[in-house]
């Protein structure tokens with residue numbers, strides 16, 4: 110991976126900057142639970158004072174994370190650990206159950222009017238599935254022009270058309286494709302259209318939710334390069350979600366590792382890959398060296414991923430952790446700083462608490 | 466075709482060379498219309514039935530709603546008999562001396578009109594309710610869907626009967642009654658297809674791009690979830706007509722002065738035992754043919770539009 114070390118060399122040293130020095134987005138104790146709607150019988154039970162047992166799924170549990178302006182923050186973890194849910198809350202698509210998201214210093218739950226629009230458009234999402242992320246009944250030109258017709262009434266028809274063409278060119282699509290429907294494109298091209306749609310409102314920050322996971326391996330590299338090129342040209346900030354650690358290593362300045370709705374480790378990319386601290390991160394990294402294993406994600410991590418409906422007591426990783434200690438099944442470890450820019454949530458590092 | 470863009474790899478260019486007609490659904494439908502004559506024929510049949518039904522009264526030799534155009538003297542004449550002024554009653558006359566053929570042609574128009582209008586109105590209401598429930602969710606959805614369950618929980622004929630007993634007879638009132646019992650079917654289907662559509666990422670993208678709820682609802686969710694209810698509607702025309710005929714037969718439907726097919730059957734019922742079979746029989750046959758052909762058309766269309774059968 111020589112190119113990733115090259116990229117690492119010319120990165121701004123954001124990782125050493127104090128947290129929230131120039132945070133574009135900050136999450137504090139952010140949680141999201143999913144419950145199903147109570148059926149009629151359950152509502153009646155509740156009225157009768159007998160609280161029914163409706164299962165609660167904690168998809169994201171008290172996440173504290175800040176994204177610095179201009180960085181690429183990688184987010185990795187097994188499928189189902191809450192990466193998409195966290196990403197959706199960051200864009201405002203999904204409201205948080207608890208905690209706050211702050212955009213440029215202001216709690217987004219309190220934003221109204223123009224400020225809310227700034228946040229909504231400023232943080233855009235690129236979705237995982239290029240097949241369901243485009244309206245099948247809209248032509249490409251309509252998909253790309255709609256955000257402008259809605260938000261920029263000052264632009265003339267011709268100006269909007271010009272911007273649509275520019276957006277197509279920017280993502281590497283020919284302008285002659287404007288009158289086609291999404292189904293007439295390949296997965297990679299659709300993903301480019303999705304990127305163009307997000308970019309046309311000139312966002313600051315892109316949440317990329319596994320944007321290449323559904324693509325052909327031959328096309329993945331092109332789309333990754335497009336992301337890198339766009340970042341350079343537009344000074345974008347990314348949250349780059351992936352369950353493929355080699356992609357994260359290639360793209361990200363910092364990496365957050367997520368397990369069962371929690372961030373368990375956060376570190377600058379080079380340090381994380383050179384010296385993973387959390388036992389879960391270590392197990393993950395053992396999976397990458399073989400090229401064959403790359404597409405298999407983390408299915409080879411020993412043991413089953415516990416259900417977020419019924420998470421283990423204490424450290425959520427303890428049933429699978431090779432280094433588990435007696436206290437691990439009782440006490441939940443807290444995220445603690447173990448070095449500048451490095452945090453980890455594991456009892457193995459408890460002794461470091463005195464140092465920070 | 467030269468490669469339009471060298472930045473794309475060969476895979477992507479091949480994919481772009483697909484024929485550039487329209488959306489996959491529309492292409493599949495048009496394809497089926499071409500390949501399977503039964504579908505085209507059934508569409509033509511639907512159109513022809515409607516046109517005939519709506520235009521035929523102009524060819525009727527008598528206006529059965531005009532009490533002065535027929536005479537009680539001609540009552541209960543058998544088919545093919547002649548009135549004293551020389552008019553031939555092809556299908557006989559009823560108890561008031563009305564020409565049955567003219568009455569059937571007019572009755573068919575009323576039946577069709579009631580079927581089409583009530584289906585269209587029920588469709589509009591049902592689609593709106595289902596869409597609002599699916600997109601807004603929460604309490605509004607719970608409220609609307611309990612209402613739908615409530616309406617569907619009663620036999621439709623019972624609800625319509627009670628309703629008409631309260632508000633009285635009339636073409637507009639029958640239409641109202643049919644709409645009241647049928648909109649819920651559309652609402653339920655629309656909600657479920659809109660719900661599955663709403664989960665798709667393009668709807669999340671639409672919210673993320675700051676579109677208003679109304680825009681997301683009508684520009685994005687609705688066009689993509691309409692096909693299921695439209696298919697249901699083609700089948701429901703026939704059942705709306707059946708319901709109207711039943712109500713009219715039971716004497717709570719259209720007024721006696723504007724008899725529909727169901728009312729004509731009911732009128733002849735009293736004379737069946739006395740041998741004047743034609744007064745009930747021919748309207749019954751006409752109703753049967755109308756419903757049968759509408760059902761056939763609806764059924765063919767449903768099969769043709771079923772996405773699971775290509």
Ligand SMILES: Nc1ncnc2c1ncn2[C@@H]1O[C@H](COP(=O)(O)OP(=O)(O)O)[C@@H](O)[C@H]1O
Pocket residue numbers: 143166167168186187188189190191192193194195417
């Ligand atoms: N809309 C939803 N309703 C109920 N459960 C959900 C919903 N979205 C996600 N979940 C659950 O939340 C957990 C995290 O999901 P997700 O964020 O999609 O994980 P990831 O993107 O890491 O694969 C999963 O257990 C998933 O089943």
Ligand code: SF4
Pocket residue numbers: 387388389424425426427428430431432433434437442454455456457
């Ligand atoms: S806290 Fe204990 S169980 Fe959890 S990761 Fe650390 S050592 Fe393993």
Ligand SMILES: [Mg+2]
Pocket residue numbers: 189192193194237318319
């Ligand atoms: Mg996901």
